[in-house]
Amino acid sequence: MSVSLLNDHQARRYSRHLLLADIGEIGQQRLLDAKVLLVGMGGLGSVAAQYLAAAGVGQLVIADFDTLEESNLQRQVLYRESNLGQLKVEAAREQLLSINSELQVRTVSRRLEGQQLQMEAQLADVVLDCSDNIATRYAVNTACKQTNTPLISGAAVAFDGQLMMFDFRSTSACYQCLFPNAVEQQLNCATAGILGPVVGTMATLQALEALKFIAQMPSPQWGRFSHFDGRNLEWMHVKIRSNPECPCCAS
């Protein structure tokens, strides 16, 4: 005799998950019990968060210090015109709770860095890097490495996207092994532009991989880097190797 984990309402709400042999009732309970940190609530974070909220991920910690601007609405589809001028994390919290009122959403509205970043990474089951600059990407990578927290990193500009995942519980290769000595770039969404579905594709894949990870499904993406070419709909996948001279993770 099996003991039911979910109540009747949850069994209805998440019935399409329960049909999936790889998720089922145990996987759904894992989602309900999970805690995910999203660093950045722009084109990546706002889209990924919607899927996590809808899927019933119990606790979301969302970090961003920006307010919503008119130029964000073309791709950051979680937000509404009525949210213009509000802190993104406040607007996102309201919208996410309207998708799923049983969530806990905690907001961080100042720059997440240093000890606070490390503490938030430590408290999370998995971290989604949804940020928009190299300094934050290196800092999130370091915090995840130091706390052995799995990292699902997405990026997008113009028609191009990137997805890479690091399971710091078991591997030593990190974002800085992959992209050493990176400097802030001239090309970003504000200068080079971005098409909504390109960043949305990467965000959706971050959400997919987060849900799979929480439900304890395997993924070929751990330790792999993928580049998405949105013009030609082409993907390139390469295996990441650790750099013995990496300033972040070399022992």
Add this chain to the structure above:
Amino acid sequence: MNQIQILLNGQPHNLTPPMSLSQLLNQLDVETKGTAIAIDGEVIPSSDWSEFPLEQGLKLQVFHAIAGG
């Protein structure tokens, strides 16, 4: 002559060996900051670039970090 051919981001590229990965990147003036180089589907750590010999037929891919999100 004594040239070999590699695939550079999917395009044939001829070079005269011996040549290391670093030498090729230098010759082509490739920005190396925030750059990942993969050969035959596997990223080569930057610490190995100067020692890595280029050989006939290998597939080299250059990726630059995207920061946006």
